[in-house]
Amino acid sequence: MRTGVWLVGARGSVATTSIVGGLALRAHLAGPTGCVTELPELRGPALPAFADLVFGGHDVATTPLAKRAETLAAAGVLPGRLVAALPDELAAVEEELRCAPGGDTPADRVAAVVRDLTDFRDRHRLDRVVVVNVSSTEPAAHPHPAHADLAALRDALADTPDVLPASSLYAYAALQAGCPYVDFTPSTGARLPALHALAVERGLPYAGHDGKTGETLVKSVLAPMFAMRHLRVRSWSGLNLLGGGDGANLADPAANAAKVESKQRVLGETLGYVPQGETRIDYVEDLGDFKTAWDLVTFTGFLDTRMRMEFTWHGCDSALAAPLVLDLARLTAAAHAAGRVGPLTELAFFFKDPLGAPTHSLAEQWARLTEFTRDLHAGKENADGHAG
Amino acid sequence: MRTGVWLVGARGSVATTSIVGGLALRAHLAGPTGCVTELPELRGPALPAFADLVFGGHDVATTPLAKRAETLAAAGVLPGRLVAALPDELAAVEEELRCAPGGDTPADRVAAVVRDLTDFRDRHRLDRVVVVNVSSTEPAAHPHPAHADLAALRDALADTPDVLPASSLYAYAALQAGCPYVDFTPSTGARLPALHALAVERGLPYAGHDGKTGETLVKSVLAPMFAMRHLRVRSWSGLNLLGGGDGANLADPAANAAKVESKQRVLGETLGYVPQGETRIDYVEDLGDFKTAWDLVTFTGFLDTRMRMEFTWHGCDSALAAPLVLDLARLTAAAHAAGRVGPLTELAFFFKDPLGAPTHSLAEQWARLTEFTRDLHAGKENADGHAG
Amino acid sequence: MRTGVWLVGARGSVATTSIVGGLALRAHLAGPTGCVTELPELRGPALPAFADLVFGGHDVATTPLAKRAETLAAAGVLPGRLVAALPDELAAVEEELRCAPGGDTPADRVAAVVRDLTDFRDRHRLDRVVVVNVSSTEPAAHPHPAHADLAALRDALADTPDVLPASSLYAYAALQAGCPYVDFTPSTGARLPALHALAVERGLPYAGHDGKTGETLVKSVLAPMFAMRHLRVRSWSGLNLLGGGDGANLADPAANAAKVESKQRVLGETLGYVPQGETRIDYVEDLGDFKTAWDLVTFTGFLDTRMRMEFTWHGCDSALAAPLVLDLARLTAAAHAAGRVGPLTELAFFFKDPLGAPTHSLAEQWARLTEFTRDLHAGKENADGHAG
Amino acid sequence: MRTGVWLVGARGSVATTSIVGGLALRAHLAGPTGCVTELPELRGPALPAFADLVFGGHDVATTPLAKRAETLAAAGVLPGRLVAALPDELAAVEEELRCAPGGDTPADRVAAVVRDLTDFRDRHRLDRVVVVNVSSTEPAAHPHPAHADLAALRDALADTPDVLPASSLYAYAALQAGCPYVDFTPSTGARLPALHALAVERGLPYAGHDGKTGETLVKSVLAPMFAMRHLRVRSWSGLNLLGGGDGANLADPAANAAKVESKQRVLGETLGYVPQGETRIDYVEDLGDFKTAWDLVTFTGFLDTRMRMEFTWHGCDSALAAPLVLDLARLTAAAHAAGRVGPLTELAFFFKDPLGAPTHSLAEQWARLTEFTRDLHAGKENADGHAG
């Protein structure tokens, strides 16, 4: 099952780490630590092998991929030896990267993306291409009536300059080109009724939103712990300090707001009430791709005794995100192959702000994910059996 | 369903908090925060109501219960207003407390405990009495051949002074008297083949070991998080600082060792390998019943990038333990009523070192617990239906 | 040396704690923990005794002092037993509290304050009255030309409604009434050229700004540590979570800004450069008067190796501030008695944003403070010797 | 002023980092971050320049220095580029390293060390050689009557195998050879009356003990902060987690005990009382040279309100220690040149357990250090002036 992984934001930290890691896995130069789909509970025949993944993507930046990889190595995100060992492979991926398309109208830009995707699929004789958005977080999109109606949207694309934010334009083009779409960012992406309609029309699955890699991951196990123990969370405050490109972008208050909101949601939905406190994101250039998050939780127990917990998470965001990007590409490809259409709510495990308002408890998300892959593998074995 | 709750170590911090809390719940002076059995997922007809619980117990100490309650109130463990509001109720429980029995031989001491339990049950016309061990943690017991054989144990009780540690003697007596037994401490308790045989002989359930209230509770959600994300935990080190009676007792290296061991087990069993590092317990008198635990976890992710997490837990041990004691009494009473015999492995949710080597993941323990209570409630409704 | 302590914001947390504590010290119901002036290095004959302090003050609120004290006791800021033991003493202080004065013009309000202060001094036959501002933090004041010129200010008071913010109006009135003035808040207070001129004209000392009680206190020893070790601080980020009246007030961005600025200054001035990072203040009602501050410091050492330190400070702001208020009243009274005029830069030890741009190192501030008090005591002994 | 720096334990982490750093400074490949003697307050003509330092040393291990340097670079302690840039310089130092001397009697071993030191000094025509002990921490030495008497010690060296621990044997030999001696470890070193007598006899200065680089450094500013603010420290508990050679060695309980003791002393001596709590050291191989220390401080303030502070220090021990080794060599050389004899108590700033029971406050130590160097520089200028 030859599978294209088309990364929007392909020269960013997450994308570069995903590409280097994917190539290293294929070359047996690295192990699958951090790749959820390599756990015994998820592994199986329905998923494309690492060797079957072919990378390409769009970016507005032009820094060569190998250069980005070296910078990440110098910052301790990647082992330098991997970058040094994979020059030809990285050069080959470089050939597959395209400039983010221009064009006078949104419709022109959509057409350009569709062309890039189709060419990529044809050139490499791929069974399918999964488009994964790992580009910079956008400010929240301006509402527009066409968001709710596919026909209206088609019309608007021809003449309304900003009818869709970039992430949704890519989503539109991906679906249009017959490619499943995954949004790893908090941007709007496919989260519009018109785009849902398009996915259904084309018989495509999509997934999102916002990869869950740090503080929110921890929240998604701690909040259920408090709930299961009937402890009352009084306040939950957090500060995320991060540098890197994502950090610089989030220093922009509008992008920040989108991110902060998706971070707090997990609490209200898990606990059944919203505790006091806020989550903040601050840009500290010196921290680079290593993020430090500190959270303080105050709670009361029996007879209202006051207690508290705090934690500090010191994680490398790109190293946490990249294997999940590979996981999502593999799982979404398998879902597509199995004929799944619409939002893949079973992938909530991977996201801060999962589609379909399901549970925010990591353990429940895990249960759903393992069941989902079990079904995919069983379906594949059946199919292969019938075929054989 | 009138249910006796007989506390071994009845004048200790956990017991006193359980009693004051149980009385306050009965009098509607406090809410059920921290009581797991009051969550919608667990509540139901099979459990005795708080109003049906009658407290009694043994202790080697003689400090009046009301006095202990006041000390705990002064230390901020309990609200002083509750102690002030319940003088008659506390005096009534005081009447039900007995000195830890003397006697020349273990058999004599067993007989005395059996008498105390039987009298208590008769005096209050109780449907059953659940014995819960919340006395000081013992050093690990000396092995003895009679531990493996009920008949041999019966003989040995007559003439071998130290054949059983205190916790097991109480367990023996409880079972002998027809009472289910719960061990909230890491002591040996009912965890001997001979005592299992006795439980089976008498048709009684038992539960344990070692209430999970702090650092280990957090471990039981964080360790699965690392496992589910395929992150490699390299080291996990912890320091527990606590005062109070339990802390003073654990300053004794032998008792400490028992406790530390049950604390580390969760990691090996959840992760499938044992990371580096140790968990330590230090006695710091000034901290009183408020325990501070600090844990450092170092781990690697994708491409072996090194990351770390640390947390500080600042909990009031007795306030965390007491509602679980009430939960365990209710659940064990219901299991007994339903005819359950032998180890209640479904109660692993409550314990650091659960019987029957089941999962250490809190979420999975929760799933088993909710299923268990659903069955109890369904059984009860059926029975009531048939009876009606 | 009978000394009046006139508190602006007399019904606030800091003021109430200062008053209860001062009364308790006088009654020998509490020890002087937290009172710097009771350390062997500072104690001496120049300072008024606790028994010589008489409390009064202004507030815009009307909650009875005893009621505020009970609320603080319930929140764990004060021991309830002290409030219970001092009903008459608290009632006596209640008699000395006045409403924040109204009046059509600033000049009218000044006159009212002067009257209140003069009456207080006369009524109790006080040698002097020290006015200490512990009222809510104001937004930064609007600049006005009259701030730079005493004569122009006198004119403006008669007809320009907002020429001075409240804190400066109180400072003006205090100086006008012959009372030394201490600003424990970050508000403008006496920090205007025209008010300096007034202090000089009246021969009065003044002190400020912004009591140093938590995170900044820690910064003032850690920042010099990094400097003395030639370690390069790359970033210093902080989050202050607090409830209480002060917290609610600081939720107002304008007041917050004033506070945050005075918090960061210490770093730049101690290190000689400004590291990356920001200090934030968030209001979390649940935390009440107990503030939690978390700081992350990243730094490089020899050969640019990267390291980090973090700390969590969990302090009771009012309990930290109140003894300093008493210290400042005693020291300022002694300085006044010794004929000191103008800014008391030797009191930098007590302030986040000390007057006269001196050192921010706590140790150097301590050296200056001990020298200052040594001189005061020596001068007093000389004077007493001459007098005797 | 050509100065030899003779490192006992020359192939260890601290020594290797000192050597690489010293060579890099000489070659202007690195800046002096972490070198206290390069601060404006300490810099001056009395100190030998980095270019004047010549390295040599003893070790029981035989791993080539360049190999150790590469290992440290791979672990992130050193920049690999420096090791790569200095192959000839490292090879030259390799030539100056000697095996820890054997010999039948202690006297034979002393003679061998004296020979090595004298040869080194002659070979390089050095003005003097400073011997710095950075070898593995020893268990506490066994007392022996000869420790108190130089003549008796001389006799015992001839025939009593273990009369001196290795650190003291090196100290003896250094002094015998006319070299000042610095102990950077908690081992006994020169801390014996007989060795003091030898230093005086030879007119030599010596310094120690136990470089202050992490948790104790922080303690030496925080403990004075609590003292200066009259806050009562109730407990101070700490856990030090470290890997590396030093960590492995400290996993030995005897060595650990020596270290822990010198770590706690600072508290008692600064506060005037010993708070509850202990400091522990645990070996966690995975942490390598990066140490994580966590400390919890509980304290009471005004009216006995309870508060707490915790900090986590994540430092690279060798990177913190190495510049201090260079500082100590320079300062001790200058003191020797200035004719100083006996313990250099003014160097307390650098040590956990400084000679001469002086203050443990970092700020006061700093004041003494700056005064000391000012005098050295002034003396040097005078001497140069007279000479000129």
Ligand SMILES: NC(=O)c1ccc[n+]([C@@H]2O[C@H](COP(=O)([O-])OP(=O)(O)OC[C@H]3O[C@@H](n4cnc5c(N)ncnc54)[C@H](O)[C@@H]3O)[C@@H](O)[C@H]2O)c1
């Ligand atoms: N790293 C994590 O743990 C994590 C977790 C959740 C979400 N995310 C999200 O993933 C995204 C990528 O993060 P990153 O750290 O790689 O950021 P980055 O800044 O390093 O990379 C983003 C890339 O997107 C490119 N880009 C911007 N606009 C584009 C456009 N219109 N078309 C094509 N490319 C465009 C940029 O040029 C850049 O190369 C962010 O939105 C981030 O919020 C990351």
Ligand SMILES: NC(=O)c1ccc[n+]([C@@H]2O[C@H](COP(=O)([O-])OP(=O)(O)OC[C@H]3O[C@@H](n4cnc5c(N)ncnc54)[C@H](O)[C@@H]3O)[C@@H](O)[C@H]2O)c1
């Ligand atoms: N509090 C928690 O969070 C928690 C969690 C898990 C386990 N535990 C365990 O619960 C137990 C009780 O803790 P605590 O804080 O109440 O301790 P505690 O010291 O306050 O109380 C123990 C009581 O047991 C009594 N006792 C001792 N030996 C006895 C005997 N032979 N017979 C009868 N009574 C005896 C003591 O006199 C004392 O009153 C401890 O073993 C502790 O390890 C507590």
Ligand SMILES: NC(=O)c1ccc[n+]([C@@H]2O[C@H](COP(=O)([O-])OP(=O)(O)OC[C@H]3O[C@@H](n4cnc5c(N)ncnc54)[C@H](O)[C@@H]3O)[C@@H](O)[C@H]2O)c1
């Ligand atoms: N607690 C600390 O550690 C600390 C440290 C530094 C500075 N401060 C400052 O001390 C001040 C007091 O803090 P708090 O916690 O007591 O706050 P608080 O809100 O409890 O008390 C402030 C009091 O000032 C009164 N007030 C407001 N405007 C007034 C006016 N115009 N005239 C007279 N009274 C007025 C309010 O009614 C209130 O009673 C704040 O400005 C705070 O920033 C406190």
Ligand SMILES: NC(=O)c1ccc[n+]([C@@H]2O[C@H](COP(=O)([O-])OP(=O)(O)OC[C@H]3O[C@@H](n4cnc5c(N)ncnc54)[C@H](O)[C@@H]3O)[C@@H](O)[C@H]2O)c1
């Ligand atoms: N790194 C710090 O921050 C720090 C702070 C204070 C004290 N120290 C002390 O500095 C010393 C060195 O630390 P390290 O991290 O370099 O340890 P390390 O284990 O890397 O190096 C010690 C070296 O000493 C050598 N050695 C052992 N016995 C010897 C002997 N008898 N003669 C000659 N050499 C001998 C060993 O072979 C090894 O090469 C330790 O005692 C440590 O406690 C270090």
Ligand code: NA
């Ligand atoms: Na912490």
Ligand code: NA
């Ligand atoms: Na921390």
